[in-house]
Every structure is written in structure tokens, then in C-alpha cells.
Amino acid sequence: MNQRGEAIVEIRGLVNRFGQHVVHDGLDLDIRRGEILGVVGGSGTGKSVLLRSIVGLKRPDGGTIRVFGEELQRLPSAQRARVERRFGVLFQRGALFSSLNLQENVALPLIEHAGLSQADAERLARVKLALAGLPPGAARLNPAELSGGMIKRAALARALALDPEVLFLDEPTAGLDPIGAAAFDRLLLTLRDALGFSVFLVTHDLDTLYSSCDRVAVIANKRILVADSLPVVEDTDDPWIRDYFHGPRGRAASQAARHHSSPNGEER
Amino acid sequence: MPDTASRPGRLEQDALRLRVIGDWTLPHYARLRDAVAGVHAESVDLERLGELDTSGAALLVDLLGPDTVRDVAQWAPNLPAERQALLRAVADASRTPLSAPLGPDKGLLAALAALGQIVEQLARQQLQLIAFIGLTLSTLLATLATPRRWRITSLVAHVQQTGLNAIPIVALLTFLVGAVVAFLGATVLREFGATIYTVNLVTYSFLREFGVLLAAILLAGRTASAFTAQIGSMKANEEIDALRAQGLDPIELLVLPRVLAMTISLPILALIGMLSGMLGGALVCALALDIPPNQFLAILQRDIPLRHFLVGMIKAPLFAFLVAVIGCLEGFKAKASAQSVGEHTTSSVVQSIFMVILLDALAALFFMEMGW
Numbered sequence: 103m104n105q106r107g108e109a110i111v112e113i114r115g116l117v118n119r120f121g122q123h124v125v126h127d128g129l130d131l132d133i134r135r136g137e138i139l140g141v142v143g144g145s146g147t148g149k150s151v152l153l154r155s156i157v158g159l160k161r162p163d164g165g166t167i168r169v170f171g172e173e174l175q176r177l178p179s180a181q182r183a184r185v186e187r188r189f190g191v192l193f194q195r196g197a198l199f200s201s202l203n204l205q206e207n208v209a210l211p212l213i214e215h216a217g218l219s220q221a222d223a224e225r226l227a228r229v230k231l232a233l234a235g236l237p238p239g240a241a242r243l244n245p246a247e248l249s250g251g252m253i254k255r256a257a258l259a260r261a262l263a264l265d266p267e268v269l270f271l272d273e274p275t276a277g278l279d280p281i282g283a284a285a286f287d288r289l290l291l292t293l294r295d296a297l298g299f300s301v302f303l304v305t306h307d308l309d310t311l312y313s314s315c316d317r318v319a320v321i322a323n324k325r326i327l328v329a330d331s332l333p334v335v336e337d338t339d340d341p342w343i344r345d346y347f348h349g350p351r352g353r354a355a356s357q358a359a360r361h362h363s364s365p366n367g368e369e370r
Numbered sequence: 371m372p373d374t375a376s377r378p379g380r381l382e383q384d385a386l387r388l389r390v391i392g393d394w395t396l397p398h399y400a401r402l403r404d405a406v407a408g409v410h411a412e413s414v415d416l417e418r419l420g421e422l423d424t425s426g427a428a429l430l431v432d433l434l435g436p437d438t439v440r441d442v443a444q445w446a447p448n449l450p451a452e453r454q455a456l457l458r459a460v461a462d463a464s465r466t467p468l469s470a471p472l473g474p475d476k477g478l479l480a481a482l483a484a485l486g487q488i489v490e491q492l493a494r495q496q497l498q499l500i501a502f503i504g505l506t507l508s509t510l511l512a513t514l515a516t517p518r519r520w521r522i523t524s525l526v527a528h529v530q531q532t533g534l535n536a537i538p539i540v541a542l543l544t545f546l547v548g549a550v551v552a553f554l555g556a557t558v559l560r561e562f563g564a565t566i567y568t569v570n571l572v573t574y575s576f577l578r579e580f581g582v583l584l585a586a587i588l589l590a591g592r593t594a595s596a597f598t599a600q601i602g603s604m605k606a607n608e609e610i611d612a613l614r615a616q617g618l619d620p621i622e623l624l625v626l627p628r629v630l631a632m633t634i635s636l637p638i639l640a641l642i643g644m645l646s647g648m649l650g651g652a653l654v655c656a657l658a659l660d661i662p663p664n665q666f667l668a669i670l671q672r673d674i675p676l677r678h679f680l681v682g683m684i685k686a687p688l689f690a691f692l693v694a695v696i697g698c699l700e701g702f703k704a705k706a707s708a709q710s711v712g713e714h715t716t717s718s719v720v721q722s723i724f725m726v727i728l729l730d731a732l733a734a735l736f737f738m739e740m741g742w
Contacts, residue, residue, distance in 0.1 A: 201709030232463035246706040296455040
């Protein structure tokens with residue numbers, strides 16, 4: 103096992119722009135091994151763009167992104183694919199392949215990258231689906247037949263297919279009912295503790311921030327305003343952060359978290 | 371933990387216990403599964419285990435059974451906590467039995483059943499088509515009465531897409547086919563010394579059949595598929611449901627403008643097809659048969675009655691209506707997956723071309739019997 107706490111993703115001076123519109127300007131951020139990093143910010147501040155830049159779906163307009171010590175954009179494609187295999191990505195709307203059933207969805211990377219036979223891959227896929235909390239009968243369902251919560255779980259199972267070292271989640275609890283969202287938060291913590299991956303979590307869900315995140319990064323004014331543990335972030339003197347964490351919803355989530363005293367709070 | 375430089379995982383039986391050695395990870399999965407197959411153990415020695423991931427953990431669960439692995443803390447207390455957590459998580463996930471795959475039915479009976487299903491499906495499809503035509507016509511009649519509900523903007527946009535933008539390809543294609551028909555006529559008729567009748571061959575065939583048929587087939591491939599894909603992806607995105615929930619009629623908003631635009635476009639395209647085909651024929655006549663264009667026009671004027679043109683044109687709106695309706699209906703039948711939209715797009719092109727050719731054959735028979 104590698105040292106917990108070392109930075110596995112290092113972003114320095116990231117610049118992203120769409121035409122005249124500058125999204126990021128000189129953004130710095132680290133993702134450390136084994137942590138769950140929550141990324142928050144107002145709508146349109148470029149949280150998803152940041153995620154897409156790290157996983158290589160968008161070419162940055164400036165700055166460097168080093169992943170496992172290597173700059174993804176400069177690697178030849180074969181080497182780059184090998185690094186990308188160590189990522190798991192859960193897209194905002196699941197992005198399950200609509201013409202494959204769930205176990206085929208999860209088995210696809212196992213067949214393509216790990217070279218397993220179809221039967222082996224589907225067997226392992228069913229284990230991953232069960233790990234993500236889906237009932238065994240769901241393995242042969244098509245994505246169109248699933249509820250929102252099941253789609254998120256199936257997408258998580260697919261993201262976990264190759265035992266990634268970093269998991270990128272784009273609003274995983276958006277559109278889930280509070281019970282489903284809380285279950286998803288617990289699942290994420292359980293899997294992180296069991297599998298030891300790092301998580302980059304874009305979210306608007308204050309309960310998720312309080313219950314599962316080790317560190318929280320706030321994006322505002324085109325860069326990271328602060329990236330630290332929750333108490334430090336809460337006390338940062340900034341109007342947006344005050345409104346966000348000390349508004350009615352923020353207070354409620356904070357109290358709820360203190361009440362349950364999340365297992366994560368004591369850990370750090 | 372012992373040295374864990376990358377070593378493929380294996381099982382080793384010594385005098386006392388079964389030992390789990392090396393990396394139990396995804397790259398070694400296939401070999402390890404063979405090693406685990408058929409072995410069942412009550413407990414194993416994990417002292418020399420290297421790397422472990424979910425696939426390796428799943429194999430250990432196969433080997434020991436979920437209940438034994440669940441109690442990993444008792445028989446392997448030295449294992450690091452996160453390994454124990456991983457094994458426990460995978461054991462819990464494997465506890466519920468995984469459903470066995472359903473084998474496909476084989477044999478004569480299954481083949482007969484499949485044949486029956488296909489026939490029934492075809493019959494249903496025709497019934498659905500007739501019902502959809504009825505629905506479209508009744509909506510059209512209801513809309514005609516209230517000019518406020520005419521979707522002029524949408525109609526004009528669709529006329530541009532299906533009609534105006536298709537002119538170059540229709541003109542080029544019919545021009546080439548016209549030239550080919552003229553060459554064929556020239557070759558066959560030369561033996562009888564009747565090459566002058568090439569003019570009649572080209573004009574007859576294009577006025578009565580080819581002009582409208584080629585235009586209709588082109589629109590079936592070009593526009594029916596577009597209609598299916600547009601409506602199909604709207605349906606996948608729940609846009610059709612959104613329209614219905616707002617009390618709007620998708621037939622009126624989506625189908626009518628498309629069907630009407632096609633019914634306007636195809637006759638115009640058919641006319642362009644006829645002219646362009648005859649132009650191709652005239653060019654070949656002028657270059658290869660020494661029939662100058664003015665003689666071609668004179669024969670056309672003298673020998674070819676107007677009714678041939680009318681026989682051709684009267685089919686155009688009918689073909690247009692069918693092609694558009696099939697394209698839209700297949701779009702509504704598509705389900706929320708990329709594959710389904712693809713299947714229905716294929717089906718709409720195949721069906722509309724089939725329908726166009728079938729109707730054309732029936733019409734040819736009818737017109738011949740009537741002596742038109």
C-alpha cells in the first residue's frame with residue numbers, strides 16, 4: 103500500500119476558456135491518496151469542466167495537470183490509456199450504455215482492458231453490481247428500465263470495474279431522494295475504506311459534504327478559494343462561503359452531521 | 371507483510387494448510403479462477419498474500435464461501451484492516467446467490483414460435499400504420515378548421531430541409547439514370563434501326579415512373595430516416611411526454627408539419643427529377659445518336675400526351691404521405707436506447723422504400739388496365 107496523503111493529482115495554474123469566456127484562471131488543486139475531496143461552487147463556476155480537464159476529456163488552455171506524476175496531455179496515446187485505466191468516472195446522468203444491460207455495461211471495461219472472457223467478466227460484473235448495492239436480479243435489466251438511484255449505483259459499479267485508484271463523481275446524489283442519497287454516501291465511505299481509492303466529488307449536496315468528505319475545495323472567481331477540512335472552510339471569510347455554509351440549508355446539514363457525529367469527523 | 375514484488379498469484383497446498391501466495395489481482399484472474407475451480411477449503415493461510423483487489427477477493431469468496439470470509443478477522447487477525455474490510459464487503463456482496471443466465475431455446479418448436487412471432491409482428495405493424503394514418507388525417511382535418519393552429523414556420527423549415535436541400539442530389543441522380551436509360555435504349559433499338567424511339571423510351575419512363583419513383587426513394591432514405599431519428603431521440607429524452615403533459619398534441623406539432631412538408635416537396639422534386647432525367651437522355655441522344663435537342667423537343671411535343679405526366683405526378687403526394695407517416699411512426703415506436711433508435715431508423719427506410727415500390731407496381735397495373 104502506498105503512503106496515504108501523498109498527492110496523486112496535482113493541478114497547477116490551470117486555465118480553461120470557451121471562446122471569450124474564461125472558466126478557470128490559474129487554478130491550483132491537489133487530490134491526495136485515499137481522501138474524499140468534495141468540490142463545491144455556484145452553478146457555472148466550472149466544477150464539471152475541472153473534472154473533465156483532469157480525466158483528459160477537455161484539453162486545458164494553460165497550466166499543468168500531473169496525474170500519478172505524469173502529464174496526461176504529453177503522453178503518447180498508449181501510455182495515456184494505461185493511466186486513464188486507473189481512473190473511474192461517474193457522469194452526472196450515469197451515461198450507461200443504453201444498448202447493453204447492466205452486467206454487460208460493467209463487463210465491457212473488464213473484457214476490453216483486462217482481457218477476461220465474457221463469462222468471467224460478467225461474473226465479476228455481478229459482484230461489482232452487488233458491491234454497489236444493486237439486487238442480483240438487476241444484472242440483466244437495461245438502463246432504460248432503472249430508477250434514478252439504480253442508475254447512479256450501476257454507474258458507480260461501472261466506474262469501479264477496473265479497481266481504479268481515483269474515482270471522479272459528478273453530482274452522484276443529485277436527483278436522489280434523501281434516503282437514497284444518504285445510502286449512497288454510506289456506500290461511498292464503505293467502498294473507499296475497503297478498496298482504498300481517492301474520490302474527487304463534485305456536489306451540491308451539503309449532507310454529502312458533511313457526512314463523507316475529508317477535504318472540501320471551493321471554486322469561486324475562476325480559482326480555488328480554499329481547499330481544507332470542513333471546519334476551516336466554514337470559517338473562511340468570504341461572502342459566498344458564508345451564504346453557502348451558514349445559510350439555512352448549510353446550518354441544518356451541519357447540525358445533522360454533528361448530531362450523528364459522522365465516522366469521518368474523528369478520523370482526521 | 372512479506373516482500374510483494376509483482377508475483378502472479380497461486381494456491382499452494384503444504385502439509386498443514388492451503389496457502390494463498392502472490393498477487394491476487396485482475397491480470398491473473400483467468401489463471402487463478404482455474405486454480406480455485408473445484409477446490410473448497412475451510413480456511414487458508416494469507417500470510418504470503420501480495421496485492422489484492424476486488425477480483426481476487428471474489429475468488430477467495432468462491433474458494434472459502436461467503437460466511438467463512440465474513441469472519442476473516444477470526445482466522446486471519448494479522449491481515450491489515452483495509453484488506454479485511456475489502457474481503458468483508460465482497461463477501462456481503464456475494465452472499466445473495468447470483469442468478470444463472472437463461473439459455474436461449476433451441477429446436478424446431480422454438481423456430482416455429484419465432485416465425486409466428488415475426489408474422490404477428492408484421493401484421494401488427496400494418497395495423498399500427500393504418501391506425502396512425504387515420505390519426506394523422508383526423509388531426510389534419512381538425513387543424514384545418516382553425517387557421518390559428520397552422521404551424522407555418524415549422525412547415526416552411528421542413529420544406530426547406532426535405533425539399534429545397536434535396537434538389538441537387540435528386541437532379542444529379544435522375545440526370546445520370548436518364549443518360550443510362552438512353553444508352554440502354556440506343557443499344558437495344560439500334561438492332562431494329564429504331565434508335566429514334568430512344569426519345570420515347572426516355573420520356574415515357576421518366577414521366578410515368580422514374581421521375582417520381584427515384585425522388586420518392588431518395589426521400590425515403592434521406593428524410594424518413596431523419597424523421598425517425600428526430601422523433602426517436604425526442605422520445606428518449608421524454609420530450610414527447612413533456613408535450614403531452616402540457617396538453618399539446620405531438621401529432622399536431624411534430625407529425626403534421628413533417629407530413630405536409632413532404633407532400634409539398636415530393637411533387638416538386640418529382641417534377642425536377644422528370645426534367646433532369648429527360649435532360650440526361652437528351653444529352654446522350656445528342657452526343658451518341660445524332661438526335662439534336664430541338665428534334666428531341668419536337669418529338670416530345672408531338673408524340674407524348676399530357677396524361678403520362680399526370681399519371682406520374684398523381685402518385686407523388688401519395689408516396690410522400692406514406693414515406694413521411696412511416697418515418698414519424700417509427701420514431702414514436704423507438705425506445706429510450708441508442709440501439710432502438712438505430713433499429714427503427716433502419717426499419718423506417720426499409721418499410722418506406724418497400725411501400726413506395728409496392729404502390730408503384732399496383733399503380734402501374736391499374737393505369738395499364740385503365741388504358742391511361
